[in-house]
Amino acid sequence: MKIDGNTIRPGNVIEHKGGLWRAVKIAHTQPGKGGAYLQVELRNLKDSSKLNERFRSSEKVEKVSLRQVDYQFLFSDGDMYTFMDGQTYEQISISAEDIGEDTVFLQDGMTVQIEFHEESPLGVRVPEKVTLEVSETEAVVKGQTASSSYKPATLENGVRIGVPPFVKAGDKVIVNTAEREYAGRGE
Incomplete structure (x- = not known):
């Protein structure tokens, strides 16, 4: 399905330069001279390479349905x-x-x-959030009173994330898979 170049949204998959690309980030730009365009960061679905492209509203692109x-x-x-x-x-x-x-x-x-x-x-x-067990974490350093201070922890799958000071080895935590960061206490 053909769409205007300025209607691309994050998550859309388009056919471009002989490959399939997913729009990751978009930014509408209105330069002082010339017409407006859409600056799009694309990620190739086969090899994960990145590409930054400009699309004007007059351009047509092929949106792919998955x-x-x-x-x-x-x-x-x-x-x-x-x-x-x-x-x-x-x-x-x-x-x-x-x-x-x-x-x-x-x-x-x-x-x-x-x-x-x-x-x-x-x-x-994968799901947006998964629950994993903390296999190893460092001890809390006395004197760290800032509320946003996180300590490093290794999860059961080997991924390292920052966790709040009260989390200890053996605790279950919820992890945001996209950002790879602590999202809450698990059950």
Whole structure:
């Protein structure tokens, strides 16, 4: 579907320069001379490379529709991760390279969203927030009274984040997967 260049929004997938790109950030710009344009930061869906492009309202771009299906994570075998469609019980294997850095957040039985373009899987979206156990954290330094002081902690999956001083090893915490930061106490 063709859309005007100035109607691109973050999260949209477009066909550009022979590849599929996701709009990450946009900024409307009105220079002193010339017409307004949209500055768009794009990320390639295949190799994760980035590209900054300018689109004017007179330009047309091809917006791609992706089919999103909920799958359940089953297991990993080396660099391959296997998922199952809860409706059809069909299994699909996706390489760690295609999933990206979010492989560290995959947990047995977790429901993820897999995006398909035509019949090929493009990416896996993990839930926005996951609960993980803190495996190791540093002791609180006396005298640190600033309310925003966080201490480093290592989670059960090896990811390091900052946590509040009251969190100790063995506690469960909620982690924002997109920002990779502490989002609250877990249960």
